[in-house]
Amino acid sequence: MTLNDLVRQRVRKRANYYCEYCHSPEQISASRFTIDHIQPRSLGGSDQLDNLALACRRCNQRRYNFTVGSDQKTNLITPIFNPRTQQWSDHFIWSKDTLRIIGTTPTGRATCQRLDLNDERYQGDRNIRETRQIWQQAGWHPPQHDPIQND
Numbered sequence: 001m002t003l004n005d006l007v008r009q010r011v012r013k014r015a016n017y018y019c020e021y022c023h024s025p026e027q028i029s030a031s032r033f034t035i036d037h038i039q040p041r042s043l044g045g046s047d048q049l050d051n052l053a054l055a056c057r058r059c060n061q062r063r064y065n066f067t068v069g070s071d072q073k074t075n076l077i078t079p080i081f082n083p084r085t086q087q088w089s090d091h092f093i094w095s096k097d098t099l100r101i102i103g104t105t106p107t108g109r110a111t112c113q114r115l116d117l118n119d120e121r122y123q124g125d126r127n128i129r130e131t132r133q134i135w136q137q138a139g140w141h142p143p144q145h146d147p148i149q150n151d
């Protein structure tokens with residue numbers, strides 16, 4: 001079963017057109033973001049709005065059907081961030097230069113690890129930190145109201 005356009009539009013609008021994991025803006029992306037199933041369909045997750053989140057293609061690919069990640073501080077396996085039941089700002093903060101997302105809780109750190117939110121494993125010719133720098137110069141980054149590290 002595929003999600004209908006009305007459901008997709010509701011998810012996109014609810015997310016204010018940002019990826020709900022890495023906070024990339026959909027509106028300056030060449031292609032529309034994807035609809036992520038928080039509890040993957042392959043694990044019995046539903047198509048209901050409370051199980052859906054807007055995710056950029058990077059985050060959706062890396063998330064695959066994983067629901068947990070490793071907290072790099074404690075090495076404990078921890079559920080990743082759930083945009084429906086948790087607040088982004090309770091688990092993440094932007095680095096002072098706003099190019100890196102820092103997990104401030106076990107959930108935040110496990111999500112940074114699982115989704116590689118700062119492209120620390122990526123070996124391509126451009127990574128998300130360089131892209132964020134370009135957005136920042138253009139005045140599109142970081143999203144308004146996101147917390148930023150201050151020391």
Ligand SMILES: [Zn+2]
Nearest residue numbers: 019022056059
């Ligand atoms: Zn993303």
